[in-house]
Every structure is written in C-alpha cells, then in structure tokens.
Amino acid sequence: MGVEHDAPNSRIGEQRTQEGQPDRVSGGGDDAHSASESLVFPALAAPAGRHYGARRIRRRARVSASATPLVAPPAPRGEDALSALISLLRDDIEACNRLIVQHMQSDVALIPQLAAHIVAAGGKRLRPLLTLAAARLCGYRGERHVGLAACVEFIHTATLLHDDVVDESALRRGQASANALWGNKASVLVGDFLFSRAFQLMVEDGSLEVLRILSSASVTIAEGEVLQLMTQNDTTTTEDQYLKVIEGKTAALFAAATEVGAVVAEQPAAAQAAMRDFGMALGVAFQLVDDALDYSADQQALGKTVGDDFREGKITLPVLFAFARGDEAERSFWRRTLEEREQKDSDLPEALALMRKHGAFADTIARARIYGDQALAALAAFPDNAEKRALAAVVDFVIERAR
C-alpha cells in the first residue's frame, strides 16, 4: 500500500506525552493527533486517581510538496503543518481556550469536572482552529470569531460525548471514555449542557446568520450519526450512504466552522460559499483518512489502537472496497464479522490482510486526496496570505498523517 511512517516528532512528542493525562478513546475518530501543547489545558486535571487509557503514540504530519499545487508558496518544508497555523493564531487560540474554560463552568460540580476530562484530553482542536483561521484569512480584525470558535468546539465536544454513549447491546466495549468514568447518563447530560451553552454563546454574539449555520449543521450532524447507526452492521450499505454519513457526522461541522469565519468577516456570499466548500471537502478528506487508519497495520505497529470500527461493525469505505472486490468466501467473512459480529482473535489480522490484498487502504487515501484537492481549489479564490498558506498546509496535515 505504500504506507510509510516517520518517527514521531520528538518536540511534539515531548510536550504532549504527559503521564497521567488520560487519553480519550473515541468512536468519533477525532483524537488521532494532539498537535501542540498550546491547545492543552494544564489547569484541567483529570479526576484524581482515575487515569485510564494508554499513552498515545503520535504520528507526525508531513508536508508533501505535491499536495499544494493550487496555492503558492507552500508552507515551509519540514515544519509541522498544523504548528504553522497554531503559531499564526496563538493569541486567538489562547483567548478561545480561556472562553472554553470559562463557559464550561457551572454551579453543578459534575459538569465542569466531566467537561474538563473531555476538553483536556480532546486533542488538536481542529474545528475551532478552522473558524479562527478562516476569519483571519478573510481579513477579520475583531474578536467575535474567538467566541464562535468556542461554540464550534462545544458542539463538537457534545457530539463526542453523545457518540461515546454505550448501547445496551454494546456494553462489552468498556472504554476509557467519559461514559466509562461517569456513566452514560452523565455523558449525555453534560453533552446537552455544552450544546445548549454553545447556542447561548451564539445568541450573545447576536448573528442570526451564524445561528442559522450552526443550528443547521447540528441537525445534519444528528442525521449523519443516526444514518451511521442504521448502516452499522449492514454490508449492503452503498458508497452514497457512506458518503452521506461522513458528510453529516464530520464534514458538516468543518463546513460550518469555516463558513462562520467568513461570515464574521462580512465576506460576500461567494466567499462564504467558497470557505464553506473548503471546510466540507476538508472534513470529508479527514474522515476518509480516519476510516482508513482504523485498518492500518502500520498504525498498529506504532501502538495506535486499530480495528475499533471493525469490532463495532462500522461500514466504512475501506470495508466497502474490500467487500466489493472480494470473492464469495471473503464476503462471508465480512458478513460474519461485521453483520453477525461473531469475531475471534484471528479475524482482525485477516481483515487487514484482505484490505491489503484489495488495495482498500490506499484507494481510500486516494479518495481523500481528491477531496483534499477540492479543498485547495476552494481556497484558490482567496488572496494569498499567511493564513491561506497555513490552511493549505492543514489539508496536507489531514491527508499525510496516513503516510
């Protein structure tokens, strides 16, 4: 499959790999990277004495020369792609982090406690970064984008909490997620709190257009999540259905995050639409890569948990490729393991071997590249500036983490 890995970047690795910092194990697939210490909340400790989860080995993003043909000049070689954006936006990020901490407070003690757990372990904050970057790229000079970035992160955190709710039929998973620590019900209710808080903050901001964008995104996210539930364990799922799932559960919030940045910058409709298109394509690419990585034997070698989707019977693009290209015996294998969920220890290695045989991993990444190019094409309309170059590098970051 031509997948290769750099050694973990030691600078990032040193800063992020803290003992006792519980890693979130998410079904949402958004915790693979934790790019910079500036995004972490040192003040938000996990509940004392409850340190679950293994330390995570981080993969290093590589900036490839080939992936930024549509904007020039590309981000500096050799520099971590997300780090460029982070150092550009450092003040905004810190302001956003302060807002997040401030607004997850409540007199009800369990709320900040549980919220801190997920927020502290939450990784790279890609979505609020997109809002901040989009606004600055569009020349915005105010502060509203900071609050709206916090809203985007709250909505994302709420969906993660709800995504982790364990079904009655799936109790055996036993994750180190918030729901494993505090139970399903607390996760659901704190998710509701964060979601409601997001809307409260948007109302304070006062833009009905922003409220329209983010409430519509929230509807679409829920629809995507429910559709995922319906297609789970169903190998007759079509590529179109799969695409609809990931557009909903992942890309809709990316699209809203970037569109909101253009809206606060009072850009014309065409620029808002281009920024939205950028986020949507980036989000689809992000989820495609995430779904590929779940079947990456090389990731397994690096210590990342592989096969979560397999164990849950999630129907993702690599599965659809392997299923479509497999013979009848292979299809029986997929039906038994994903539909019937009868799995034994040798099944995951077998699944990985079938993926390799049919090029399912590589072709999923190739598909992600197409969306990455769409994202870069959407950026082309904007004048060249540091934020634009950094956002182009984010596209690389999202795709090249699979290498």
Added chain:
Amino acid sequence: MGVEHDAPNSRIGEQRTQEGQPDRVSGGGDDAHSASESLVFPALAAPAGRHYGARRIRRRARVSASATPLVAPPAPRGEDALSALISLLRDDIEACNRLIVQHMQSDVALIPQLAAHIVAAGGKRLRPLLTLAAARLCGYRGERHVGLAACVEFIHTATLLHDDVVDESALRRGQASANALWGNKASVLVGDFLFSRAFQLMVEDGSLEVLRILSSASVTIAEGEVLQLMTQNDTTTTEDQYLKVIEGKTAALFAAATEVGAVVAEQPAAAQAAMRDFGMALGVAFQLVDDALDYSADQQALGKTVGDDFREGKITLPVLFAFARGDEAERSFWRRTLEEREQKDSDLPEALALMRKHGAFADTIARARIYGDQALAALAAFPDNAEKRALAAVVDFVIERAR
C-alpha cells in the same frame, strides 16, 4: 392523607384509551395525563408489532373552587380544566401539531420513526399549550407562537429521550421507552436531532430574544438534570438542592414556554416577567405533585405505576419529609433502600406506610399549592379574558390531579 379520586372521566377515557397505542414510561414524570384526543397524532403509528407497555388508567382532573381565589370568574365547574384551554386554542393546537409532524421529518428513516413513537405517546403537550395560551392571553393575533410552541415541545421531547437513557449500572430497569425499543444511542441521537431542529426553527422565527430565553432554559434544564444525577441515592440532599433540581429539570421550560408567549405578543418587560413567573411557579407545582404521586398508594389502586422514583433512589420532597421526620430505624430503611439500593418486595409498601405516617404526601401537595397560588398571583396582573381563566384552571388541573 385525604387523597381521593373521582372515577375516570369516561369521555376522556374513551377517546384516549386506544389499544395498541404504546404508553411511554418516562423517568421525567410527565406522562400522567393525556388530556385530549386533539393532541394525539393518529397518523403516527408505533412501530408495527412492537407494542410495549400497559394501557394507562387516566386520572381525572378536578377543578376545585378553592384554588382560584385570585382570578375571577373561575373556569366552569365540572368541566375538565385542561379541556377548556384546549377548546379555546383548538386551531392553534392543530397548526402546532402539523408543524411538529412536518419538522420531525428527515430522509433518515429512523428519525421520524423514533420521534413519532415518543411524540404520539407524549400525552398532553402541556408546555406548547402554555406558549399558545400565553401569547393569546397577551392579545397576540399572529402565527409565530405556533412555531415557537413546536420548538418548546421539541426541546421537551429531546430531554425526555435523553432522560430515558439507561445508565450502565441501571440496565435492569427494562422500560418500554424509546431506548428499550431502539437502544440508548438512537434515543440520544434523535434527541439531538429534535433539539437542533428546535433551534433551527427558532432561527427561522428570527427573534434573538426568544433564542436567548430558550437557549438559557436549555442550559438550566441540563444543569438540573445533572444535579438530579448527583443527588440521586443521597439522603443527605437538602430541600434547597431538591428545589434547584426541579426548577431546572422541569420549571425552567415551563417558565420559558410562557415567557416566549409574552415576548411574541410584544408585551412590556413587566408582563414578560409576570408570565415567566407564572410558568416557573406552575412548573415547580407540577413537579412537586408528580413527585408526590410517585408515592401515592391510591394511584397504585388505580393501576398507575407507583414507586419508580423509589426504585431508582431518586431523592424527592416526600422522601426528604419522611427521612427528616423518621426515627433512626426509619432512616436506616431509607439509606438501605435509596442509597444502597438494596430493595426487596416488601420495601415499597413499607415506604408508602412511612410516607403516610409522616404526612409526607399531603405536605408535598400542600407545598405545591403554595406554588400554585404564586402562579395565580402572577396571572393577576393580566386583564381578564378567556385564556386567563383557562390558564388559572390549568393551575388547578396540575394540583388537583393529586386528589
């Protein structure tokens, strides 16, 4: 305790007691009444072949002469208190029901399917009724209140779905709720859909003031629900904490529902505040009565499930009364059954006997009457009209269902 019951009102009983209509068994305590057939969706069938739950015996609301001292004239004697309001608002209610059906649609089939289950079984729709009534009481002649009433109902339905999520530690309950039919995860996600849809509809309405009221109410509801979770199984819970729980989980949405009615009618701030006070007091009274009814042996005689709160270890006002007034042996009983949750068959009758011994039921209802009087006092500021008289009768309805 002086609790007495009328025979079920045959007119209402006939219309509502439909075979095969699955009753929702809720932890939210809001499905005791299903007042009128006009609130039911005949088109929204439950999933075929999945009829759980027993038919519910309905209790008849009585309008007592003594409970409406602050407004005159009282609603006609002998007429069901909620029916007066319903017939006044029939056109609005039908328009609201149409909107609810329309906006719970989605291309993702499971969403309308699950939503229909809870909406069809959802009972009396008290909260949207309050929005409709408040707007009309304030002289509003437009149609915006209909959409906002649907938003209120969607928020309520979402909280019911989330409230029913079964904790990992509480799987044994096995309810006939949406989560028993479709699993925790579907309930959570469809709740998210309805909640998001509510905000989308509010944005369409376009009032930032309405958005402020309902997003703040949503934050408060989540806080109340989490606080309830924290006080559950804790007999050291104080009355203040209990009051905060029910103000949050129940009264906040009642208050928002009525306030929004005054806001669309463009009432001055004092009238908006009075309408809000009315809803808040009514909501507290409603939950107090609900919590009392959970320990009503007479309700048991009528076939209603009694003791849900007891089995879950919920700390409600009747429990706080009985615990505070009990001797050490009795307190040990409450600690064992509610804190340790070691319960045997004879414990519920014992709990009911202790409630009776200490007047816990009657004193909880007496407390509800105080809030009912506050609600009526808040109404006094408004000019006399049919909606005002009907809302005063709703106060009776809420309290007198305990008789």
